[in-house]
Every structure is written in C-alpha cells, then in structure tokens.
Amino acid sequence: MPQRVVSVNLCTDQLALLLAAPGQVISVSDLARDPTASAMADQARDVPSNDGQAEQVFLLNPDLVLAGAFTAPATVQMLRRLGIRVEVFAPDTDLQGIRDNLRRMGQVLGRAEQAQRMIADFDAGLGSPPAGPRPRAAIYAANGYSSGSASLAGQIVAQAGFDNIADELGLSQGGHIPLEVLLMSRPDLLILGRRYPGHSRAEEPLDHPALRALMAQVPVVTMSDPDWVCGTPHVLRTIAALRQARP
Template identity: 40%
Template sequence: MVASSILAAAPAAGAPPERIVSLNMCTDELVLRLADAGRIASVTWLSQDPRNANMAETARRVPANHGLVEQVLALKPDLVIAGAYTTRATVGLLKRVGVTPREFGVPRNLAEMRAQIREMAALLGEPARGEALVAGIDARLDALAARSPARPLRAIVLRPNGFTVGRGSLVDEILTRAGLVNIAAELGIDSYGQIPLETVALSGAEVLVLNDTPDGPPSLAHEVLHHPVIERLAGRLRLVALPSRLWTCAGPSVVDAIEHLVRATEANP
C-alpha cells in the first residue's frame, strides 16, 4: 500500500492542517489549546484522563489513539505530531510508509517552553493563538514574581522510585520561580537522578515537594513517597503534594505548579 492511498491530501501551500493527529500527551495539550477541536483527528487516550491531563474535557471531544500505526493511517491525517522520546516504533514505521511526523522535544526551561508553543502554533497555522498563550503565561509569571519570599526556602523534589530533579530541567526553573532553592542542583544532579532517602533527610530541606497523582493506581514506584522516613520528616518541614499533571508537560499548567508552590510556602508551617 503506498502512502498516497492511506493519507489525506496534504493541505495547500500556506493552508493550516485540517486533520491533526497527536501521539504524545504533551503535544496533545498544545494541540488542544491552539487548534479548534474540529481540526483535530485524534489525540492519545492519556489526554482524556483528568488525573494525568490538563485538557481532558476538550480531549474527550475528539477520537483517542493508543499510538498505533494502524490507527494513525486509518485517520488519514495531513499532520502527525509526536514526542521525541515516545512512540518510537510508530514514528519509525510511519516514516517507512512516507509519513514524517513532526517531533517535539522536552523543554528544559521557560524560554524553551515559549519557543515550543510558538513553533507549535506556527505549525498549526495559529500564530496569534500562540502569542496570546505566551502572553498569558508571562503575565501570570510577572504577578507571581511579586510574591517571592524575602528568604528563599531550601527544597527538594521527590518523585516515584526515589528520583529527584536537578539543574538543566524545567522543574528546576519551576522551583526557582516559586522562590525555592533546589537542593538537587546544589548536589550536582543534572536533570533526573535518584537520591537516597538518607540524603533527603540530611539535606537541610525546608520544603519537600512530592509528585502526586490524585486517585492514581497503587504502584511499587510510588511506595517511596509513603516511606516512614518521609512521614517523620513531615514534623519538621513542609510537605507539598504537587499533582503530576501540572509539571509533566510544558504549558500554562507550569504556571499553575509555580502558583501551587508559592501558596504552599506562603502559608504558615
């Protein structure tokens, strides 16, 4: 079967795509924010779950996919969007049949996040919506900057399987923008790395940020978040449960994460 028989006709030069398929939860969110639902042929099933996704209500208005080649081709898209680190087998197979997905990476800071929003908006033919989204984010960031604490509190992030997040990551900037000092960055941890609970206990942390998925299924990976050491630490530092959907993908939800941290650290311990 040749590619021309399984794909929708490509849009005319300069015309925005009308059958958009997204294969990654984070690209889903940007597509759902920037394009009308009638132009979206499919997003991933993950984006329809409000426990994990920020645009679940909108996502439920369009068909869901599980990242399978057969599903993508049956939808006859004129644009396929993927994440640089997900659905790799599907992306490879699509390229073999003449479909080249547009791949988006993971922003490492707010500047890269703004650039990605603008890139996605241009790809979808919605540059004005992209600029409006960025302007809204920046306005909220400016308002939050005025609420920075007089003394930055020392904080560490703890995620499932004992992972933390250090420098060179969007999470590091989220903490900084919330007026927190990221202890993992001080320890020389780059991006994601595991950290012993003993280090967490002895790090001088004043705030412990726990990755949280409300009503999520139980898993061994999350057991570390309920370890007795963590429960004991609750007596001398602030435990902040941050919903994973707020800081998993780069977009306006990142500002929600910053605001959540600011509110938690403004409150009396």
C-alpha cells in the first residue's frame, strides 16, 4: 500500500480523498480547496496542496502520483523518468466510469474493499429512473453548449428521469444549440450552466431576454460545478435535485 500519495488533478484529488486511509494522501492539487470547483473542498483544507509542477511534486517524495488525462504530459514523463509511479485516470464520460474509476483508485491505493463498499452504496443511492412519463430537459451553458447522452452530464439527466433535447437534435456527444432552436424545442426543464464573476461574451446568451422569458415559464436548475465536473458519488446530489424539479 502506498504511504505518500500525491494527486495533481481535481478529479483524482476527490477520488483519493474518498477512499484513502488517514494520512495516506499527503498532497492534493490547489483546485481541491476551491469550493467553486471541488465537492470536497472542506476535506481538502487539511491536506497540503501542490501546483502540479514536477519539481514541487518530486520534492514531496511521493511513492505514488495520481494524475488526469489532461495533466501536462511533460510532468508525467519527468516524474516517471525520476522513478516515481504515476497513475493516470481518464475523465468519466458515463455513470459506469464512476464505478470503474472508484474500483481502480481502490486498487492503486490498496483500498479495494473500501472501494467496493462505496460502489455498492453508490448503486443503492442511484436506484432506477422515476417511472412514468419522461419530461424533456435541456442543458444550456456558456456559448449555448449542451451535453447529450454520450456524456456524464447527459447520463445524469437521463438517470433523473428526463429525455434530453440535445439527443433529439443529434447532439449525443454534445454541441452548440442556437438559442432560437432551444426556444422552439420548448423544454420542460432548463438546466443552466453556472455563471461566474466578471463579463464573458460566452455567457451573453444566458442573459438574452428570450431566454429570460423561457426561464419564467419552466423550472430552472443551475448546474453546480463541484457535483457535475468530476465523476464521483457526489453526482447523486445532482440527480436528486433534478428529480425534485420534475414537473
């Protein structure tokens, strides 16, 4: 079992904090402490953070480094050349990926039994989609981006008991929905991307008067990035919130 685990990726931060033994994780990424990004910001505050640079990570003398698929390849290669074990985790694109990454994290941390229990708890909390008619939901974020069923966000929507307008438009992988198309689609639920401080042209569609009018007519849920971004059991909170919003 590794004793000095360092994570340099937001999603591996959270998987490790969920499963590791006390004191096993000695450092997490700076983002782990950011409550706008991390669902485990409170737990991460007691763990030293790192900037993800190979030099800083090496000085921590880790026996295992956890990285993401988008971690700088040069960082991963340098650490491996220095003889440090690096495990790279792919982002989850569906609910099965959550189980797979929990299971793998349990294996690399020497916490396989804990991982299996967490997967069982996750499945129990997930349950089945609500019975009956399936209302139609639309995800609408900056630049009019929407996620379809071939994505984690899309599977969250489906598990909550909604059909996805992105799928109706042939965007199962995700893509841009023009505002006029969204309005003509007449969703039963609107799932809006989170707004951030400051002005962004990408967010201008979210301020359009026509969208505001639609928001006055249908239920609206705002995406909570900490629960949506990484594939962890925290997606259960999002699924529960969407189920409560069913018309």
